[in-house]
Amino acid sequence: MPSDYDKKQLGQLVSAIWAKYLSLQGGDVQNQRVLLAKDKELFQRDKEIQQLQQQLLEAKSNNQTSKGFIDFESYQKSGKINDFIKDRNRLLMEASILGNTVPNSAEASAFGLIERNPVGSAYFRISDKGKRFFEWCILKEK
Numbered sequence: 001m002p003s004d005y006d007k008k009q010l011g012q013l014v015s016a017i018w019a020k021y022l023s024l025q026g027g028d029v030q031n032q033r034v035l036l037a038k039d040k041e042l043f044q045r046d047k048e049i050q051q052l053q054q055q056l057l058e059a060k061s062n063n064q065t066s067k068g069f070i071d072f073e074s075y076q077k078s079g080k081i082n083d084f085i086k087d088r089n090r091l092l093m094e095a096s097i098l099g100n101t102v103p104n105s106a107e108a109s110a111f112g113l114i115e116r117n118p119v120g121s122a123y124f125r126i127s128d129k130g131k132r133f134f135e136w137c138i139l140k141e142k
Helices: 007-025 029-078 082-086 088-093 105-110 128-141
Strands: 114-116 123-126
Touching: 029 128, 082 088, 082 105, 088 128, 105 114, 123 128
Parallel strands: none
Antiparallel strands: 114 123
16 A cells, blocks of 8 residues: 555545445355456556556657757757857856857857846856757767
8 A cells, every 4th residue: 555645545445445345245256256357457557557657758758858969969060050169168157148249149049058148138148958058069079
């Protein structure tokens, strides 16, 4: 029995067990065995469904990660942000960057690699996605 059952759920469980017991008392042994076998089958199916749902969630999570890497590769291959990539050391070191000093800023912004800095509308900062992109670039070079 799950350890996180509260009193209400425990009461429902006991009621369901008693209801099943009383319903089984009215039939013969063969019918009882068939009903128990069906209950066991339903329980197994529920477990399988839960396992499949967990696998689906994991697959979706892995797919998002893979998709991100595919996007990063397409950004790099496009050549549209080559100067942005070359200037990564400066961009990563500065917390706030004046927008007109960011090479390929329009493209980098469109890809979500930089974002407006709340400090001032003329300033940008590297987004979380941009940091992951530069991390991917660095790892890919090694």
